Amino acid sequence: MTLALPALAPVLPTHERWFVESQPAGDWSFFLSPLPLVLTAAVVAVALVWRAVATRVDGPELRFLKPVGGLVPWIPRLLGIHLGVALLALAATGAFITPSIDHLEGAGGNALLLVEAALGIWLVTGWQLRAAAALVLGLAPALAMVAGLTALGECANLAAVAAFLVVVPPGPDAYGAAHPSRAHLRWALLWLRLGVGTALIVLAFSEKLTNPAMAIDTLERYPALDVFALVGLQVSPETFVAVAGATELLFGLLVISGAFPQVAVLVAMVPFNATLLLFGQTEMVGHLPVYGVFLALLVYGSSEETFRSVRWLPGRTARRVAVPAAA
Template sequence: MTLALPALTPVLPTHERWFVESQQAGDWSFFFSPLPLVLTGAVVAVTVLWRLAALRLDRPELPFLRPLGRLMPWIPRLLGIHLGVALLALAATGAFITPSNDHLEGAGGNALLLVEAALGIWLVTGWQLRTAAALVLALAPALALVAGLTALGECANLAAVAAFLVVVPPGPDAHGAAHPSRAQLRLALLWLRLGVGTALIVLAFSEKLTNPGMAIDTLEHYPALDVFALVGIHVSPETFVAIAGATELLFGLLVISGAFPQVAVLVAMVPFNATLLLFGQTEMVGHLPVYGVFLALLVYGSSVETAGEVRWLPTREGRRVAVPAAA
């Protein structure tokens, strides 16, 4: 999610490994060239200023969205549905955890897909989701084994939703309404932000800032991604990759900061939804957990009671960093 510098907002975020042949990351010489370094510095500065500005406000930044706060009790249930549908759809297409990991073979591969599908169905049912979410987290070693540690970082968004559900599962009533304590909600939202932010930051480096070759290959296969060209601005492929990587890095840092979640989510919805027109079903399934996170941040950020919890960060002394929300 993002509220970025004007030069960064036009770039559409996407996952190159889902649509082109994967290439090995690790070209740090590109990242340490002047333009990526300057953009990275700008991104960090924007994130710090954005969070400092948010700490001066003790209420939701967009008051007209306050009615969304009424959905708070059902956010865990909705997150479970998002995660469950994503896992079930991935298993149905032969992909394990991520659309790019679709090369599983043999009895072991089929077993992993069956487990993935079963967990997807379980999460959709809404029954005992704390256990189901814990089992999703337990798939991490299998993912690292079949796809590597980089894939584990790139899929941290799914782990983020699962971690939230471990801390704040749906309630036992028919509709799954949850009423967590403030401490539980703070921790759940922190895990949610850290997981999704980590996934975006890892993707910024693994598919762009240290992997310009694959990013340029994606641009060649899908020239519509270059929205600069669509408005008559021509930049080199390397410049485009640097801007795209910095944009995704900004997304990740702003998610972790939790600052001004209403504005950030509404802005982020534009580029994240725009890629659906180009990549269709694969993009939608892969981003389902992210859409669920956007919904959670928007709803909790729209309530006077929980807006401050969205940006909470622990300190060394265990005190709150965020300004308490007004009662």
């Protein structure tokens, strides 16, 4: 089963709006054409099978990563640093929440950037991060007013980290070690997975599967993204866009599933890091919260005490787990 994910992994994921002129999504005729539909169905099937197999494995799938699980107490502190540095760097470059929103003007725009920078500094300090994270979530209405509702979905990865810190903030000691209850950790990881997965899925549609024109424009400007050409395979731009969108959709679904987090993160980190060679600082700053989430999933997924919390879902799963605990 571990071969299913790498089969679609060669396409490098990137945020087109960060590097080319933004174009509106909504070309559903492309998504409803045969290839995108077939790839989407295959991706959903892979994610379901991936989840079903993972729930039958009682332990971290990559045992040699067990020492990584020792970082568990400090993940909230590290997530706060990732989010804080990202917000501070974005504010310093005149961007609000995401590199693509860099057109703020006037007193209102400057005020938003100052708030963003202040929250970034606050998050880096590690002091009272639950309040700081709640204020980050409070920026959502301003983001919607500036960039529209789609931007909320595309930036859900930042909200995911903030939501995690609201539920599980760092501890009060000098290093911020946190020791949450199992229930709190489960819900925090669920919000983390849902936020990042939602961002990836929305981006798959808003920048690729229903926006092929912008995706093709990005490919024309940055032909190095076409790794098919690098290995001697010639595919049409439309095929490339369909595969790229399906790949991003797959990553989103796997993050939400929480299944085999060690394998999923290690595979996803390859294309996410490869784009740094092409896009540099902008890509690194924009993806900082995602890197933090990947680290969190890898660490929690490597610990015997927390790996089950990574793939936990409310409902029937929670009741099945609760019965033995009560007994």
